[in-house]
Amino acid sequence: MSAADEGITAEDLVREFRNGPRAVDGISLAVEPGEIYGFLGPNGAGKSTTVHILTTLLPPTSGKATVGGFDVVDQGPAVRGVIGAALQEAALDPHLTAREHMRLQTALQGLPHAERVSRGDELIERVGLEEAADRKVGGYSGGMKRRLDLALALVHWPRVLFLDEPTTGLDPQSRSALWEEVERLSGEEGVTVFLTTQYLEEADHLANRVGIIDAGRIVAEGTPAELKSEIGRPSVVVAPSDPGRLEDTAAVLERFGKSLPAEKGTVEVRLDRGVDELGAIVRELDAAGIGLASLVLNEPTLDDVFLAKTGHHLEGEALPGEDDSGDDE
Amino acid sequence: MIKTTEAGPTRYLSAALGVAWRYLHNLYSRPSMFIPSLVFPLFFLAAFAGGLSVVGDAPSFDYYDFTAFQFCFILIQASTLAGVFAGFSIAGDFEMGMGRRIMLATRRRSSIVLGYGIGAASRLIVTWTIVTGVALAGGMQIAGGGFDLAGIYGIALLSNVAALLFSAGIALRFRSLSAGPLMQLPVFIILFLAPVYVPKELLTGWIEPVATVNPITALLNAARSLMAGEPTGVLTAYLVVFGLIALMGFWAIRGLRQAEQAG
Known part of the structure; x- marks a missing residue:
């Protein structure tokens, strides 16, 4: 079974909005059946627009995509039959209870009457909402809404699940519970999961493979380990105790590797020969008479990958001299 | 675990009934929505x-009962506005995000419009019962048979469908409650440019030619003739309202595509 048969494929997907930017600018990807694919990028990168195209909510301006083996433009109804989606804003009716939402969703998905109540109850139990099942959703917390949204996306046993920033705004406990459920769906039920996130930890923890998107384009793709190994070497961040010696510090450190954009008052370099150089760095700084406020060794993260590929950090932390020009989706 | 959903046509109807159920559930569980419409x-x-x-006592007013004369208008007006109110719900759903959920979950999306149509038509049962009951309690005489x-109720029902399709077309294009006046105002105007208070023959001035070409006039005249037990222009009225449904159906489906x- 391949991505084209059961998973997700996209070829040169483009979406232009009238009088607006190219929200999606030539995205190509392939997600294998049963895989958890993390789509990582900052706000406004084009993640949600891509999800909207793949879930048939929005037609592409050009390009081609298939989900579960069906073309998203020509076979929209068939695509909707095999997907479940929990989008960024949990679209719930505040006047309905969780059980009533289940009643609505099972009807919309055309479940046989005899199965509707049992399927709804099963999913409510699975996401831990039994106690609140008969309360109106308007009074739910953000985490409860997210869990109900996930349960609703699963009523018709979808083969492909789209989760658009599913843990944004959740407390750590709710986030961890949702991660467990996503891992169970992929591991035990073989559901293909397309997960967008702006959290590095989430992509690192959950995704089998990660696509990094910036300004509508995929700038890197691979397993988290592969991506980090592309960067390969750790970096060292040094803050001199005398801020006036910052340039001297940089001059010393640049002998050991390439300089990276760093926070104010610090110097960061990617080490050419890895951690082995740490002793030499300390000795050289000492020899130059530079006192240290701090010295931190950083193993590569997905943020480093993002930084290396795009020139800026992922989570909106604009570096000195950089402009945060991310537009909202 | 059985991993099946219903086959095509059953699933289509199931989705439409789901939309209708929610519409009626929210309508009747929220007095703030339901009471004003009654x-x-x-x-x-x-x-x-x-x-x-007193208009009914005028020498040239030759209809047998003024309450029955007005009742026909009120029935069509109430039915038509019930269709418009369903359009408000569609717009509200898109504004709050539920429209997206429904669009994602239904295979054939025309079932969404059908669902709201079923909901809007179903709410007429309560509206008709109360309006008819109050009219009878107020002394309305019914000269026609069953x-x-x-x-009469058939004309009212079809008016409801036409109005629902019109307002759905607006709601789906704008997807915002701010489009409410665009749904309500044209329907209000066309209703009141018909012979509301007196028969068309008694209208004078600019309103007379306007009422002549107003499709609501044909519906009102047919309903009043049926109420009087002397049916005239009924076929024309049905042709007119089916024509409106076809036109508005096209408008609504184009709105859905947008x-x-x-x-």
Whole structure:
């Protein structure tokens, strides 16, 4: 079974909005059946627009995509039959209870009457909402809404699940519970999961493979380990105790590797020969008479990958001299 | 675990009934939505049939009962506005995000419009019962038979469908409650440019030619003739209302396609 048969494929997907930017600018990807694919990028990168195209909510301006083996433009109804989606804003009716939402969703998905109540109850139990099942959703917390949204996306046993920033705004406990459920769906039920996130930890923890998107384009793709190994070497961040010696510090450190954009008052370099150089760095700084406020060794993260590929950090932390020009989706 | 959903046509109907169920559930569980939609026609019935009853005594007014004369208008007006109110719900759903959930979950999206249509038509049962009950309590005389009455309610039902399709077309294009006046105002205007208070023959001035070409006039005249037990122009009225449904159906489906394009 391949991505084209059961998973997700996209070829040169483009979406232009009238009088607006190219929200999606030539995205190509392939997600294998049963895989958890993390789509990582900052706000406004084009993640949600891509999800909207793949879930048939929005037609592409050009390009081609298939989900579960069906073309998203020509076979929209068939695509909707095999997907479940929990989008960024949990679209719930505040006047309905969780059980009533289940009643609505099972009807919309055309479940046989005899199965509707049992399927709804099963999913409510699975996401831990039994106690609140008969309360109106308007009074739910953000985490409860997210869990109900996930349960609703699963009523018709979808083969492909789209989760658009599913843990944004959740407390750590709710986030961890949702991660467990996503891992169970992929591991035990073989559901293909397309997960967008702006959290590095989430992509690192959950995704089998990660696509990094910036300004509508995929700038890197691979397993988290592969991506980090592309960067390969750790970096060292040094803050001199005398801020006036910052340039001297940089001059010393640049002998050991390439300089990276760093926070104010610090110097960061990617080490050419890895951690082995740490002793030499300390000795050289000492020899130059530079006192240290701090010295931190950083193993590569997905943020480093993002930084290396795009020139800026992922989570909106604009570096000195950089402009945060991310537009909202 | 059985991993099946219903086959095509059953699933289509299931989705439409799901949309209709939610519409009616929210309508009847929220008095703030339901009561105004009932008060509206009752107010008009009281104002027109009660306050203007002296019009029925005019020498040239030859209809047998002024309350029955007004009732036909109120029935069509209430049914039509019930269709418009369903359009408000569609717009509200898109504004709050539920429209997206429904668009994602239904295979054939025309079932969404059908669902709201079923909901809007179903709510008429309550509206008709109350309006008819109040009119009868107010002394309305029904001269026509059961078949004639069925003809009147048939016209009212089809008016509801046409209005729902019109307002759905607006709602799906704008996907915002701010489009409410665009749904309500044209329907209000076309209703009141028909012969509301007196037969068309008694209209004078600019309103007379306007009422002549107003499709609502054909519906009103047919309903009043059925109420009087002397059916005239009934076939024309049905042709007119089916024509409106075809036109508005096209308008609504085009609106749905626009909503799909907008995402």
